[in-house]
Amino acid sequence: MLELRDVEKAYENIKDSIKKTPLMECKTLDEMLGCEVYLKLENLQKTGSFKIRGAVNKILNLSEEEKEKGVIASSAGNHAQGVALGARTANIPATIVMPETAPLSKVEATKSYGARVVQYGAFYDYAYQKALEIQKEEGLTFLHPFNDKYVIAGQGTIGLEILEDKKDIDIVFVPVGGGGLLAGVALALKSKNPNVKVYGVEASGAASMKKSLEEGKVITLDKCKTIADGIAVAKVGDVTFEIVKKYVDGIISVSEEEIAQAILFLLEKSKVVAEGAGATSLAGLLSKQIDVNGKKVCCVISGGNIDINNIEKIVNRAQIIQGRRIRFTVNLNDSYGQVNRVTEILKDHRVNILYLNQTRYNIDLDINEQKLSVVIECKDEASGQRVIDALRADGFKVKEK
Incomplete structure (x- = not known):
């Protein structure tokens, strides 16, 4: 099991390679919900997502032999960009396997960082299996997007930054896909302040963590479909599962309609561009499944790499709902x-x-x-x-x- 010192060490490793993203207050949400709401803007992070934190920490902890082999990763897009940029900085060749449904903007961005991109399968889990095949065939070093202690520790640095800016935070909402972000942030927050409540927020069409916790073991969903492509994961990690089970106060699910409305809200009210996965935490807050009255609340806006071609569709859908x-x-x-x-x-x-x-x-x-x-x-x-x-x-x- 990871410890706080692993996250603190990760922060020392990566702090010169990442941005310390702002914690922005949202007065509109304060008035709507009767609490103080802060947005942790990882959409402003390098590559437009929190994923670079874990990717860089992992790459910095590779052995010289692992680096010489070159690296391979599977990703819906954000981990891909983090690995590609981290590998280029370390002068390591990188191969990324992405789903065929990955947004074009994420595919092109990954290529722009110098990575070889292979597209395969309808969603992340198929791309993951293909990446393992290529890894064995070519002898590459595999970098898992979430089920890895160095990746989890890297993502957990967000929790350290939240407490640095707002030490008396009461509740934090975190998007959940494979669980790396949630596991790392929850570990960091709870280790420094056990009174903080941490809730993971999943898309109802990809609720693999919630169902795994309900059944007491890691399960694989039969299908996985959501506009939040960054968290479209049918099977969470066994490492992330154990950490989430220990530190997280609960998992809630939100609908596609709620995610679409959260994206529109961020655009209109906060002038924040968030992808589906990035807006999921706010969707969880707005769903009112958790009592936040009078509390200091943070939503981790985990990424802003939304496909420009989908913005109109999502905004249109949100406006119809409203x-x-x-x-x-x-x-x-x-x-x-x-x-x-x-x-x-x-x-x-x-x-x-x-x-x-x-x-x-x-x-x-x-x-x-x-x-x-x-x-x-x-x-x-x-x-x-x-x-x-x-x-x-x-x-x-x-x-x-």
């Missing part, structure tokens, strides 16, 4: 001015029209009817409902989607 983006159809009489009348009502209610499409080819329509498909953006769910009510009051047949 009732700020509404889709509906309006049946129109085949007569002059019908579309104009609809747009006049929308204008009167000061909503933004995102999409209009008019068709008469629909089996559900009467022969003299047309259908107008509409997407609007509004202030909130109530303002959207007022638009629907106004259209109906004007005689239009409206169907909400």
